[in-house]
Amino acid sequence: MFRYILKRLLLMIPVILVTSLVIYFAMSLTGGDPAIYLAPENASDAQIQQIRVDLGLTESFPIRYLKYMAGMFRGNMGTSYVTKRDVFNTFMTRLPNTLQLAGASVLIATLIAIPLGIYTAIHQNTWKDTAGMIFALFGVSMPNFWLGLMLIILFSLKLGWLPSGGKTGLLSLVLPAMTVGLGLAALITRTTRSSMLDVIREDYIRTARAKGCSEKRVIRKHAMGNALIPIITVIGMQLSNVLTGSVLAETVFSWPGIGRLIFDSISKRDTPMVTGSIILCSVLMVAINLLVDVIYAFFDPRIKAQFMRKV
Amino acid sequence: MVDISINSISGEQELKSRSLGQETLRRLLKNKGAIIGMLFLLILIIAAVLSGFIYDYDTDVISQNIGERLQWPSRAHIFGTDELGRDIFIRILYGARYSLTIGSGSVLIGLIVGVIFGSIAGFYGGMVDQVIMRTNDILYAVPNIMIAVVIVSLLGTSTFNLLLALCVSASSSFVRIARASVMTIRGQEYIESAYAMGLPTWKIILKHVIPNSLSPIIVQVTLLIGTTIISASSLSFLGIGVPSPAPEWGAMLSAGRSQIRNASYICVIPGLAIMFTVLALNLLGDGLRDALDPKLKK
Amino acid sequence: MADEKMDYMLEVKDLKVQYNTDAGIVYAVNGLDLCITSKKTLGLVGETGAGKTTTALSILNLVPNPPGKITSGEIFLAGKSVLGMNINELEKMRGNEVAMIFQDPMTALNPVMTVGDQIAESIMLHNKVSETESMSRAKEMLRLVGIDEGRIHDYPHQFSGGMRQRVVIAIALACHPKFLIADEPTTALDVTIQAQVLELIKQLIAKSDMSVLLITHDLGVVAEICDEVAVMYSGRIVEKGTADDVFNHILHVYTEGLFNSLPNLRKRGEELRPIKGMMPNPMEKIVGCSFAPRCPYATKRCLSEIPALRKMSDTHFVACHAYDDKTFTLKGNING
Numbered sequence: 033m034f035r036y037i038l039k040r041l042l043l044m045i046p047v048i049l050v051t052s053l054v055i056y057f058a059m060s061l062t063g064g065d066p067a068i069y070l071a072p073e074n075a076s077d078a079q080i081q082q083i084r085v086d087l088g089l090t091e092s093f094p095i096r097y098l099k100y101m102a103g104m105f106r107g108n109m110g111t112s113y114v115t116k117r118d119v120f121n122t123f124m125t126r127l128p129n130t131l132q133l134a135g136a137s138v139l140i141a142t143l144i145a146i147p148l149g150i151y152t153a154i155h156q157n158t159w160k161d162t163a164g165m166i167f168a169l170f171g172v173s174m175p176n177f178w179l180g181l182m183l184i185i186l187f188s189l190k191l192g193w194l195p196s197g198g199k200t201g202l203l204s205l206v207l208p209a210m211t212v213g214l215g216l217a218a219l220i221t222r223t224t225r226s227s228m229l230d231v232i233r234e235d236y237i238r239t240a241r242a243k244g245c246s247e248k249r250v251i252r253k254h255a256m257g258n259a260l261i262p263i264i265t266v267i268g269m270q271l272s273n274v275l276t277g278s279v280l281a282e283t284v285f286s287w288p289g290i291g292r293l294i295f296d297s298i299s300k301r302d303t304p305m306v307t308g309s310i311i312l313c314s315v316l317m318v319a320i321n322l323l324v325d326v327i328y329a330f331f332d333p334r335i336k337a338q339f340m341r342k343v
Numbered sequence: 344m345v346d347i348s349i350n351s352i353s354g355e356q357e358l359k360s361r362s363l364g365q366e367t368l369r370r371l372l373k374n375k376g377a378i379i380g381m382l383f384l385l386i387l388i389i390a391a392v393l394s395g396f397i398y399d400y401d402t403d404v405i406s407q408n409i410g411e412r413l414q415w416p417s418r419a420h421i422f423g424t425d426e427l428g429r430d431i432f433i434r435i436l437y438g439a440r441y442s443l444t445i446g447s448g449s450v451l452i453g454l455i456v457g458v459i460f461g462s463i464a465g466f467y468g469g470m471v472d473q474v475i476m477r478t479n480d481i482l483y484a485v486p487n488i489m490i491a492v493v494i495v496s497l498l499g500t501s502t503f504n505l506l507l508a509l510c511v512s513a514s515s516s517f518v519r520i521a522r523a524s525v526m527t528i529r530g531q532e533y534i535e536s537a538y539a540m541g542l543p544t545w546k547i548i549l550k551h552v553i554p555n556s557l558s559p560i561i562v563q564v565t566l567l568i569g570t571t572i573i574s575a576s577s578l579s580f581l582g583i584g585v586p587s588p589a590p591e592w593g594a595m596l597s598a599g600r601s602q603i604r605n606a607s608y609i610c611v612i613p614g615l616a617i618m619f620t621v622l623a624l625n626l627l628g629d630g631l632r633d634a635l636d637p638k639l640k641k
Numbered sequence: 642m643a644d645e646k647m648d649y650m651l652e653v654k655d656l657k658v659q660y661n662t663d664a665g666i667v668y669a670v671n672g673l674d675l676c677i678t679s680k681k682t683l684g685l686v687g688e689t690g691a692g693k694t695t696t697a698l699s700i701l702n703l704v705p706n707p708p709g710k711i712t713s714g715e716i717f718l719a720g721k722s723v724l725g726m727n728i729n730e731l732e733k734m735r736g737n738e739v740a741m742i743f744q745d746p747m748t749a750l751n752p753v754m755t756v757g758d759q760i761a762e763s764i765m766l767h768n769k770v771s772e773t774e775s776m777s778r779a780k781e782m783l784r785l786v787g788i789d790e791g792r793i794h795d796y797p798h799q800f801s802g803g804m805r806q807r808v809v810i811a812i813a814l815a816c817h818p819k820f821l822i823a824d825e826p827t828t829a830l831d832v833t834i835q836a837q838v839l840e841l842i843k844q845l846i847a848k849s850d851m852s853v854l855l856i857t858h859d860l861g862v863v864a865e866i867c868d869e870v871a872v873m874y875s876g877r878i879v880e881k882g883t884a885d886d887v888f889n890h891i892l893h894v895y896t897e898g899l900f901n902s903l904p905n906l907r908k909r910g911e912e913l914r915p916i917k918g919m920m921p922n923p924m925e926k927i928v929g930c931s932f933a934p935r936c937p938y939a940t941k942r943c944l945s946e947i948p949a950l951r952k953m954s955d956t957h958f959v960a961c962h963a964y965d966d967k968t969f970t971l972k973g974n975i976n977g
Contacts, residue, residue, distance in 0.1 A: 061497070175580075236749055242701060242736060
């Protein structure tokens with residue numbers, strides 16, 4: 033197992049290198065001249081040129097790139113044009129906020145969706161199933177930023193129960209997390225339901241019943257164990273959507289996360305910040321993918337065996 | 344083995360055969376949700392097309408009329424007016440044109456591109472397969488909004504760039520589907536018999552591979568158009584999609600945010616438009632999925 | 642048909658089962674009568690579509706409830722009415738007094754549970770034993786079916802088809818059931834493996850006191866293992882007797898046709914002789930004898946009246962109106 037993880041970590045490196053190269057290259061084409069941004073007012077051309085030399089901007093592209101990547105490992109990815117603050121630090125300070133939002137969203141989503149999905153599968157073709165499916169269908173069809181606006185109108189403006197923006201404590205996490213979480217819940221409900229329906233038809237469920245297992249046990253032990261596998265896969269695939277969902281939620285609720293950071297930087301053409309955050313973001317996503325795959329292997333012994341053997 | 348099943352074989356030929364298309368259509372029409380979806384989409388498309396003829400873009404859609412700003416829905420303005428006095432109903436209808444064209448356009452182009460690459464990967468295997476799939480993995484893994492962000496920051500905000508970004512994302516799911524279908528079918532016996540009969544490769548692809556890959560692709564297209572419409576509106580909401588003053592539904596929501604306290608209807612109505620459109624597409628897509636492979640449902 | 646003095650493990654009376662599908666009602670079992678004497682093995686023979694698996698599932702009341710429905714009939718297991726049992730009694734009986742083996746070993750086992758756990762589950766469901774105890778019993782069962790004990794913590798995907806079927810058998814026999822239903826247990830296996838698994842089943846039956854219902858479409862298997870044979874056609878039993886009765890003193894035209902259709906290895910150049918015509922469409926309700934359209938001896942009465950099983954000897958029964966005439970015999974002319 034460890035060898036598998038190590039192998040995956042090693043594989044991460046080329047992916048990150050390629051992604052960062054592409055982004056760095058693209059940004060350098062459009063980025064504007066950092067020296068001009070960083071120079072004090074009234075600086076002479078010679079001074080600006082000196083800044084360029086100091087920053088290493090006069091060197092060739094490959095060297096700049098390598099130095100940049102080396103810098104990443106030391107936590108130095110440049111300075112923001114706008115805030116004049118360190119890119120790496122800014123990203124890292126805001127990362128936990130997004131992780132909290134994402135974590136709370138996934139939590140809400142699974143707590144709602146998995147029981148609901150199982151329930152509708154067991155009661156297939158009754159009104160309970162139809163009701164659950166209609167909820168899920170609406171949830172999947174609405175843009176989550178609009179849901180956020182609706183939640184604000186209802187819970188902040190009309191009822192006044194919850195704050196409408198900013199990070200001001202635990203309560204302020206509720207609406208943003210619901211914005212991302214409910215849409216995710218709708219999707220996971222559908223997946224859970226269809227996964228359960230597939231599993232219930234399998235022959236080994238019939239074997240379990242023929243052994244004398246109660247229906248409860250059949251669902252709990254035999255069906256769930258197998259149904260969870262594709263569900264976890266879907267949740268894993270959705271994690272990057274949770275991130276983008278966070279971007280939208282952060283915008284609607286002025287939540288200080290990295291999604292908002294990337295967007296603000298883009299609109300302000302803050303190249304170092306954009307470059308740095310997108311690269312760090314991709315590192316994050318690759319790491320999360322690895323985590324999900326490892327969890328997945330835990331649940332499905334066939335995959336575990338494959339992993340063990342592959343290395 | 345002393346098998347008596349020979350008797351069953353002689354008897355199995357009398358099953359009624361209907362063409363695949365007829366069967367699918369029959370099943371689809373039985374699905375109430377799918378019919379509702381289709382009707383809604385039909386009405387929306389007609390409205391979108393007609394609005395181009397009835398309303399003039401400059402005078403009706405984008406011209407400002409400050410005197411009439413922020414009026415709640417009334418008989419004069421069915422959906423009210425926005426912060427610049429423009430009639431929201433007209434803008435919603437016109438906005439349908441953006442959503443529908445961007446949604447279906449990017450998906451269909453993505454489909455063609457994706458199927459080409461996916462089929463090549465699946466059919467030839469080996470190095471070709473690896474290169475295509477690794478690249479595709481990256482595109483598939485990165486959410487389409489992020490891809491759009493990158494493209495827009497490189498090329499600027501415009502409808503065309505939005506389309507481009509969405510095409511790139513859309514193609515990545517089709518590459519996978521096409522490749523999987525090609526690989527499954529490649530291994531099946533009736534393809535081997537086609538080879539054995541001497542059919543040339545391109546004919547095999549046309550007559551055997553494509554018809555069988557069609558089902559998952561049709562479903563995916565329908566559902567993906569819905570997701571793409573949501574993505575397009577999200578990007579416009581964030582300001583990097585269709586540039587203002589175009590009446591794109593997401594952009595309308597973004598503008599309406601500042602008025603959320605006193606004119607909340609501006610934040611509600613365009614979102615409802617998006618939701619019902621995507622809902623209709625999802626109903627249709629689900630219906631198609633059930634109709635094309637009833638085994639999945641039962 | 643059941644004799645009051647005999648000790649019957651299974652009695653099925655006039656069983657009717659149908660499936661309500663989107664495309665229409667499928668009449669799978671249409672008035673089936675069956676009985677199996679204690680400690681005997683009955684082979685239920687019939688072509689695909691005759692309703693054999695549905696019959697087997699009905700015995701455990703496991704017919705999937707939508708869309709299947711037992712519309713009438715009675716089923717008695719060791720005297721107790723199965724259809725009258727509530728869910729608790731059914732669950733107690735399944736896997737414990739009655740066990741079932743299914744046809745496809747590749748899908749019959751839960752892929753995410755070890756084989757040891759799956760066997761032990763059976764034991765723990767019906768016996769108050771500790772986990773360790775049930776695991777050691779599970780190991781015994783593995784030994785019994787010829788699998789190395791050390792594999793108890795392996796997963797199903799690590800076994801071949803034949804070995805998986807052995808595991809299925811181990812699970813079925815774990816609680817020493819009095820009655821075993823085996824639904825085509827070797828059909829899905831390779832021919833060489835079939836012989837092995839069949840041999841295993843034969844030994845296990847001999848070692849125990851179980852009554853067995855063996856469903857198959859392979860007459861060779863029947864000849865090897867079964868004491869009694871029942872021939873099923875279109876949801877009903879058309880002939881029943883001891884193996885000797887049915888193999889050597891054939892009474893029903895259909896049975897004759899089945900035996901005739903077997904290729905004769907000694908006369909290899911001969912054409913195959915399947916029975917003319919087809920089994921009726923199970924979605925149509927049948928009036929009269931279901932075989933009549935294909936039967937050279939059919940009369941008007943056959944088309945309107947369903948023949949009941951008629952006693953021709955102590956052990957041999959046949960459902961055919963032709964035997965009203967006491968001198969009637971089959972003339973070997975089933976295909977005209």
